[in-house]
Amino acid sequence: MKISNLSSRGTARRRTSAAVALAAVLALTATACGDDGSGAGGDKGAEGSGKGKIVFWDNNGGIRTAVWKEIIAGFEKANPDIDVEYVGIAATEYQSKVDTAIQGGGLPDVGGVTASMLAGFSAQGALEPLDGRLAKSSLDGQLNKDMVESLKAAGGGDGTLYSVPTSANNGVLYYRTDLFEKAGLEEPTTWDRFYTAAEKLTRADRNEFGYTIRGGSGSIAQAFDAMYGQSGITSFWDADKKKTTVNDPKNVAALEKYAALYKKATPAADVNNDFAKMVAQWDTGTIGMLNHNLGSYQDHVKALGTDGFRGIPQPVGPGGKRVQVSNPVDGLGVFKSSKNKEAAWKFIEFATSKEQNSKFNESAGQVPSNTGAGQDAWIREAEPTKLAADALTDGSTTIVQLPYYLPDWNTLSKSESEPAFQKVLLGDMTAKSFLDDLAEKLNAAQADWVEQAG
Incomplete structure (x- = not known):
């Protein structure tokens, strides 16, 4: 080799x-x-x-x-x-x-x-x-x-x-079990509990925060999870598949609420953090919650031990339904x-x-x-993987399929959107302006694709 x-x-x-x-x-x-x-x-x-x-x-x-x-x-x-x-x-x-x-x-x-x-x-x-x-x-x-x-x-x-x-892969909400127990907080299985915990676990003067938000590379999929998870919208496109739902008023409101956590319940450094920095920061043990995916599970085990945290599926919305965006x-x-x-x-x-x-x-x-591999013993022992696999197959989760088929998707959702999302976090752009601009580009890309596909 x-x-x-x-x-x-x-x-x-x-x-x-x-x-x-x-x-x-x-x-x-x-x-x-x-x-x-x-x-x-x-x-x-x-x-x-x-x-x-x-x-x-x-x-x-x-x-x-x-x-x-x-x-x-x-x-x-x-x-x-x-x-x-x-x-x-x-x-x-x-x-x-x-x-x-x-x-x-x-x-x-x-x-x-x-x-x-x-x-x-x-x-x-x-x-x-x-x-x-x-x-x-x-x-x-x-x-x-x-x-x-x-x-x-x-x-x-x-x-x-x-x-x-x-x-x-699948989105996971990791949380510190010891911090939740000490604060008398319920497991963050709903978005309401998530926001309550983010607020109550924050002590900025002690460098303790309830949440770490991803503001650097790869931030958009995580933001979309928070948007669609709270809004309960289950499709990326409208019924005619001509207009995206990213700037639906419910999604706008959800992103506003999510972005407002920055610097109030999160470290200021989060605006530039990619997944590696975000994960390393959470593993220091002073932050209550982290949204990432299954890929960082072993990092958390090494830093915190299997008893120091839990990794659960994304929170459910008001109707008790879990909605999340597709992971590639x-x-x-x-x-x-x-x-x-x-x-x-x-x-x-x-x-x-x-x-x-x-x-x-x-x-x-x-x-x-x-x-066959999906039946192996290690899956039952790695709780986040088992819960993720169950959530994807037991009917409890609706997946919003992202338009990976669009040739412009990666560019629109990464190099063009990530800097704009940072502006939203910093207060230099509204969530509505960000999502309206993205929606206009996505609708144009979809129209081009439909035309060329005949």
Whole structure:
């Protein structure tokens, strides 16, 4: 196994222009209508011998490097005629690096492809369709159907599977059990209890706060969870799927209430905190609650022990119903330019088999895609993962599906929205102005997509 690491500061991706988006859609349509199937740069790759070297790009390098090294070692032992070169890329840099490689060459054989990335990659013809391979594979019927369908829906609207699911994440409300017990507070299972606890646990003069809010990179999905969770709105679009609900008055009011926690019940540093800083801050033990996902569970165990906190599903609204936004399903895809697609597919089959998928998700603290792995003992022992898996399957939760299929979704929800949300926290922009502006852009992107999709 060869190991490499790529890193760079990178720059925020610019919003895809209408001309580029149109060209991408037309290219995808041409492929679907009988084009030669070539990927970016006209390189359609080859099946290869199923032996030799393949390159794997990890889309969460550093965080998941150790477990991927274990999986790769097992794969190479089981397939001694295949050598895997591991390249770990930070999650914040991955998409831009793949986009650059699509245009300039140098794509790997296989790599991480989440739901949020699929539309952009597939529209550029960079991914190999995997439906036929899965149908002939031992994996057929062994993968969570909802995760498979989620990735098909995110792939650009043609219903093709371009990524095999490895795991699903879910929003979690972590809270300090000792602090709640000392203050005589009830478990924050409702939004009313959440806000009460945020206020009562705050003692700013002692550097004690009820909550830590995510204001830096990745803040929008967390803000959306708070919005839709409180408003109870269950769809991202109206009935005609022409206008988004993000700026519905109920969502505006919810975001106003949520953003008002900043500096009143949260540390001032939160305005710039990404997930790593936010998690590290909470693990110091002076903050009552944290919204994140299953991925940080092991960090909390190391810092606080299993008895020092709980991780529960997001609070329910006034009607007793839990509403939350979708979290991108993670997966693995074969890049069309690969010269050894057979070996790349063998790697995906191995990595998503019961044993390896269980190993990966126990390390990541996420819900396995392999249904056999989902029955393993560690899930029952990792309470947040068990509760998340139950919440996703027992009918208690309604998921608002985010429009990952829009080529502009990542840009609109990240590089364009995150700075604006910081202005809301700082009081330099109203929640209504922020959401109205975002809604206008989303409605335009949806209209373009509907027009091009016919």
